[in-house]
Amino acid sequence: MRLLSFLVLIIFLNSCNKNGDSQRNLKINEVAFSEFNTNHLEYIEIYNPNQSKITIDSISVLINKKKYVIDSVDSIDGNKTIFTYLKIAITDPELNIELLVNGRKTDVFKWHNKKSTPYLGRYPDGSKLIVSMTSRSLGKTNNESKIKLFKPKFNLESGLYDEYKTLFIRPEYTNTPLYYTLDGSTPTSNSMLFTDSLVIKNNSTIKARFIIDHHKSPIKHLSLFIGENTTLPIVSIIVDNKSFWNDTIGIMQKGLAAEDQFPYKGANYWKKIQLPSYIEYFDQEKKIILSEKSKIKIHGNYSIVEPIKSLRIKANNKNGVFDFNPFEANGSNNFSELILRNSGQDALKLHFRDAFIHNYVNEMLNVDIQRAQPVIVFINGDYYGLLNLRERYNETFFEQKHGKEQTYNLLKLWGVPIIGDDQEYIKIREEVKEIHENQGSPRSVLQYFDILNWIDYYIIETYTANLDWIPNNTMYWSSNQTNKWRYLLNDLDASMNSKNDTMYKKDMFTWIFNNSPSKEFAVFMRDTVVKNKFITRYMDLLNTIFKPNDIIYSARNYQKKIEHEIPRLLKNYSLNNKLNSDTEIIDYWQTNNVEPFHDFLNKRPAFMKNQLKNQFKLGAIKNIHILSSFPYHFNSLELDSNFSGEYYTGMNYKISVDTIKNPKFSHFKINGKDIFQNPFSFKLIDNIEISIITN
Template sequence: MLKNKRPFIISIILLSILMIAWGLSYVVASGPIIQDEAFEEAIRAEIDYEIGEIRPDQLTQIEHLQIRDANITNIDGIEHFTSLTSLDLRDNQIQDISSLSELDSLTDLNLRGNRLNNIEALAALSNLEELNLRENAIQDISSLENLTELADVNLRYNNITNLEPLQDLNNLRDRLYLEGNPITDFSPVIDYYGEINETDIDPEEYSENQDLAPVFSHPGGFYEENVELELTSPEEEGTIFYTLDGSVPDPVDNADQTYEYSGKIFIDENNDEEPTLSMIPTNFIDDRRGWNKPGTPQDQGTVVRAVIVDENDNVSSVTTQTYFVNIQSSLPVFSLSTDAENFFDDEMGIYVPGIHHEDSDWTGNYYQRGREWERPIHVEYYESNGNLAFSQDAGVRIHGGFSRRFAQKTLRLYSRSDYGESRFSYQFFEDKEMDDFNRILLRNSGNDWGMTMFRDAAMQRLIGHLDLDHQSAQPSLVFLNGEFWGIHNIRDRLDKHFLETHHGADRDHFTILDGEGTISDGLETGVEDYAELIDYVQDNDLSHEEHYEYVQNNMDIENYTQYYATQIYNANSDWPHNNISFWRYENLNNEAVTTDELDGRWRWFLYDVDRSLGYEDYDHNTIEMTTSSVNPGRDEEWPNVLLRSLLENEDYKHKFINEMADHLNTTFNTDRVIQTIDEMEAMIEPEVERHIHRWGIPESVADWEEEVEIMREFAVNRPNIVRQHLSENFEVDGTANVEINFDSDQGRIQINSIDLREGTPGVTDPENWSGEYFTGIPITLTVTPNEGYTFTGWGDEIDSDSETIEITLEDDITLEPQFN
């Protein structure tokens, strides 16, 4: 019996040993082959593998991999992609690429927008044909000297000075981009440079204009570990000087803050040091908007600014980089650097009250305007993923009216050729495909400061689809000389530069008026013409068609009506006696008009709507305020003259009432407004506590949430209140519901100004739509059959087969357009 069991017992023992060995090997294994969570998530999406440990055999057959803008810092594990021929890791946070050295099948590699300064691993990639290393911190490209298959290389915006490694690359003839590097010697590539199909600089001209500024071993940005920063000079002669307080290095005039570079600069998180600028009072108001001493510790970055002074005392341009160690941001970040006295000096500082002279009418430094009160500043802009978007010198002024007196102020940034760059060439706003800005505002949210900090931005987002010139918005964080300065909304400024870029005409051919018709910019003839228009509407009865037509020829009625519908809905109590601005194109050269906006009629800007969406109670009677004979804002007639005169015309009155109804049904539909509020609340919510810690207002996150809830209450209650006010003011009996049911595959329906189709803001289900309109006021409906269909009628309640009908409501109605 025992003899027969022996093989079985031996098998059990061997199996146990194998299981133990397997278990031990699993325990001592190095763990997952992908270390970086963001990298792992992207790879899982690539191989469609949600759960379970990623195995090498799942990666070996992949030939093409693109993972952009994923916040990847560590690419360990990439070596298992042994079949890769194309790899795109653009716009991540990668510093170490040593694991790429095993991917010898790569022919196309894109590492643009990372943090590389060591590319030795590329020396092993002998099959590379296309290589993009743009926007890193690379100095040494010797690893490329034997990559003889290279045909296309992009090295823009690094710290490269020596091109010798490219000298013998006989296939480098498709493209070579070198702009943005401190190169003065092009001799290694000059013999074949003219044979390259695509280049970006003239070597001779570039060499002459190249400024030998200091080279930084690490680009500015966000780091999880301390940075050991090295500064080098492209030439042996010359001494590097640097500062750490945001001021311009100057060993003579700024000797106390200027250091001679002699070795590595060690940069840590810097948050245990008490901030200095944040402790300077920026107003002396006693109420809740007065300056509060910030809580400590505060997040602080480190600004390094450096110059080279040569043996003849010639000074290079300033290189500026800001380093954020162990600082996180869910929003884009502006790092602003300047001599502190530009903001805080009692005599010249633009951010402080300054010295009060009892015998003068001085109102404070921050109330001063004009070029005299513009100060130089360096601007770095980091995207929410930490990538540097741009870095340039600019000018800065305080912006705004009443809100200048608040502790945190709005900054107006100026791009001007005097500073180097004449534009901020970046697309700041998702809703605006434009990357050309002369002016940018970093707004404190105006009268909404210390409340929600996005009322104005939300209101303007809601009307972004209308024919109104408005300001887009993007929340951001600002650091001033490394110190946290809180949430600011990026806004474009409404001025002649805005009109030029948005409407495509010479900025000097626009006239902008404010208030009662005061010139802001442009020609005095515009003041005279607008005054004549107002005189005309006061002297003539616009119920007569010829007088109404005259007004139509001089102002864009559609634009004006949308503008008033917006302001009335949002209950803006700081208007129209204030914050009203309008413009026209002068067409000085009598060229052919290319767009309606350039037809010479007056149009209105929408701006400063921070007193909206619940700033006033939702039952604020804005209709009465804007149609009374005297506007209560200033106890004057002029703010209401134009609207009151237009409403004398019966057709316009119906248009105005229907325009209000259309927007209450769509643009300001409660669900749409609440969705917008929710989205914008979510954007800044992660940063609100840090903002409060800095400025002491609102008092708590809970208080901020209560303010946001007031906006939602406004969204729920405001539409019916406006309908009630319209009914009372225009003596309308009430409202009725219009329901429209149709098949959108067969045709399209329009009710007044609303196109019932997918994509129309506020229209969620175009085939089963309902809206509220005013009884006794004619509404217009139009049907457009799709190709292959014929319209046959509006359904049982309307006996008509006309494609356009006008109906006057008495009760609720259901329309069911029919097609054959």
């Protein structure tokens, strides 16, 4: 009898233990807030993960320490759920729900930012993992729900930091598996699992995403720079390291199919491979002003064999444009593509020749330019180099600058189409060729060109002594509204003493008349009006923007922007540690590159004046001096103060004052003689002084 009683007691206790275990296994499986107000908790779903039914004597929940009793629940079938509708206002940002069954705590449901989503649930049913969901399950299993995984949030954002930092995931996301990479590759469930924290001691880029089964969150990109003290803007590019650098498949490498001889055709960098990437831009104040998806490819022609290559960055967001302002000069803030240029043939030499001249002549010539901004580029946190961020001539460029209501043709070389077609231009080119061969008049072809643009374009190309020009590096465009062809300034890296220290003597006119494959200049110069405008405009510019002191002053300002970065650049790419200190490297750079550049800018105007005189058989050079305290026009110039310039005798010049804007204007006094004509044209015979007299 005692044995039987003992067995009954054991069976009873075992039954109680099983029931207690089952009660402790009950889970808060889902909570739902109002989709219109995430401060209003609407219902809680309780789930029995067991196969058998569970009997319940009492059940309640503690919501942020406040108790709510759930009535009319005496059991839950195995693998089933019950709902309790609460409609409770919760203003705390954090949610903490404890489930009490028969007086015991069986589950805790925590979420740190309830405003982030109205629907929360365990995935899969009854598991420890709590996730946000796109909708209520309405009693169905969460295993088939569409999980809403938010982009990860950390305690740090992309930026520059003085010392090492510790990276934490935001608390509301700590219960979700977070995978990350440091090499620019896309995180998978095989990547590193973010556990507690990550100490960032060096420049690093991070790609991180939540992954649950086949569910993946958007990727969070971080660019973290430690102790980086450059004064230049920073461009951070995040791209798969293997696809970018690997010796076999990397787009920066020769790969397995490259030819043995320069320029190594067949190399990976010739294949125009485009990789998915991410770009972040930090301005000079180190504020991040761009953080966007992008695509990256190698940019350029023969300069792509250089160890530091130009990169083309294409917007890969929903709008297809980068919307930010990285340039100091006025212009569009929308770019579908940008170029990180290595300075072409000037790479690792002066390293800013082309970028400087574009910026310098911007808004002073009738030629479109590519704005430039020197930047420091990092690839996956590693220093890549000093490059110049440049605009790219493409459809977006023209639409932003000249209007979206037009259609455009953009050609290069002898008429290779980049945008639109070449049919119209090919006909014009053949007509120019025929006129040249038959000694004909150019009047029939002049109508197809914007002459002011044409003049300024040929001036800048000949002034800079561009040795890699016509047809190389020629680009020109037209639209269906103007039907006029206009040249673009493009690639002056082989100019201004870049090839040797005596390029300032280069006679571009002898070459362009006699040796150039393009006969356009020779044909156009047969027209007296165009020729005289060209000569006068040339002298106007030599007397203003190309005056040695002015252009050298601006060149020095550009030089100062990048000078402190030259040692790091040359140490990485060209000097092979021949020089020890940064001071020695800067001295080397200035002696071998800066000084010859300044020498060109200083000496070129005098040689150009003599070459113009000899080529076009012009008169003596005399001085024109103008005294004025308010705005006036002289030839092609708009001036507002005293002016002194050299011009050829025997040619006509013109001065005028806008009397509507300047009603106090009275007349001109020329060499002491009163002249009441406005505008006033005159032929230069000798030195002349012009005073603008007011009432």
